[in-house]
Amino acid sequence: MRPIVLAGLALATATLLAGCSGSSSSDGRSLVSGGAAKAAPARAADAAGERANPAGGGAAKAPDVADAQSKIVKADISVSVQHADEVAARADQAGVIARRYGGDVYAEQRSGGAHAAATVTIKVRPADTTAALDDLAGLGKELDRHMSTEDVTQQVADVDSRVRSAQLAIDQLNALYSRASKVSDMIVIDNELAQRQSDLEALLAQQRALAHQTALATIDLSLSTAAATPAAAHHARTGFLGGLQRGWDAFTSAAGGLATGFGAALPFLVVLALLGAGGVYGYRRTRHPAPPQPAAE
Structure with a gap:
């Protein structure tokens, strides 16, 4: 045997x-x-x-080798939203877009406040990646986007054969x-x-990982709050009123600067005044000593 x-x-x-x-x-x-x-x-x-x-x-x-190619598709897109309170709603809409193209939300991170932001990772059918990116760009103002494709057909065939x-x-x-x-x-x-x-x-673990990566494309969406638009400059006045306004502005600026400087120097002036008063008092006592007292009879 x-x-x-x-x-x-x-x-x-x-x-x-x-x-x-x-x-x-x-x-x-x-x-x-x-x-x-x-x-x-x-x-x-x-x-x-x-x-x-x-x-x-x-x-x-x-x-x-199978006629259909196996590809890993990845993309990322950055979108700016006008108001901070709209970021959460736009992040929810990203999930709706993902499900529209046969996918779903796989990861999400949000932050609130005046500069609210969100990062959402969704997966969609690889053939619908470009359409999904266009829909995500409609959530606000598109800043940039990137997409990459990796052909893993040979790797998939090799793993299948080894299995x-x-x-x-x-x-x-x-x-x-x-x-x-x-x-x-x-x-x-x-x-x-x-x-x-x-x-x-x-080998089966590699096979499952490749199948998962090629079945759906991964898209990372970054949502951010748009920078505040600077206020429009006031129309410059001319003539007497314009000169008066510019003079007043210069006066208030100078007065504010002087007040700020005086406030910063005031503690030092107080200390110097106390030291000077003590010095003057000591000097007078040494210059004019007290008269001697008469001896007792």
């Missing part, structure tokens, strides 16, 4: 390696059956020959395990199965 086990392990490993390199998987004729031990290597050679030359001649056939090969290798090992009669053979096959199951789970 051990030659069959070893041959089966070799077949499972060869099948998995063939899948990792992107070649087509075996059609199942290399699966170990209940025949004699010498038949397993022959079947493996036949299967390898069919993979190398499926039509009886010529080079090996490359795996079929199929890993599943076939596990099926082969399960068949060997059911026919094993020795404990040592069962332990070897069980360890190999555990490793193959771990590899398959990692």
Whole structure:
């Protein structure tokens, strides 16, 4: 039984390696059956020959690639809203736009106040990305937008092929395990199965991630409050009234500056005045000492 086990392990490993390199998987004729031990290597050679030359001649056939391309589409757009109290309503409308194109809101962050802002991440059908961006631009004044597309068709095909090969290798090992009669053979096959199951789970995780990224396009929307419009300058007056107004403005500006300077210097002036008064008092006492008192009789 051990030659069959070893041959089966070799077949499972060869099948998995063939899948990792992107070649087509075996059609199942290399699966170990209940025949004699010498038949397993022959079947493996036949299967390898069919993979190398499926039509009886010529080079090996490359795996079929799906006609539809797999792409990861990402975009971002910045929109300015006139009033701060409108930001929340515009963020809610972004969710309506996402659902209109087969998607939904996946992340959101808002801040209030005079400079309210919001960041909304939505997902839509990839074919509707441009239409969704145009609708989002209508929420206010568009500031900028960017869109990128990454073609992952080959990566998706490679992962799919590796998943199929890993599943076939596990099926082969399960068949060997059911026919094993020795404990040592069962332990070897069980360890190999555990490793193959771990590899398959990692590949399935990659497959799900790629499917999720290619199924919907990601759009990041940034909403911000428009800067306040400066007030229009007053029409400059001319003549006597214009001169009087400009003179009054200059006077009030100068008076304000003087008042500000005096207020800043006042604490220092008070301290200097106190020090000066103390100095004058001390000087007078030393210059004019008190007259001596007459001696008592």
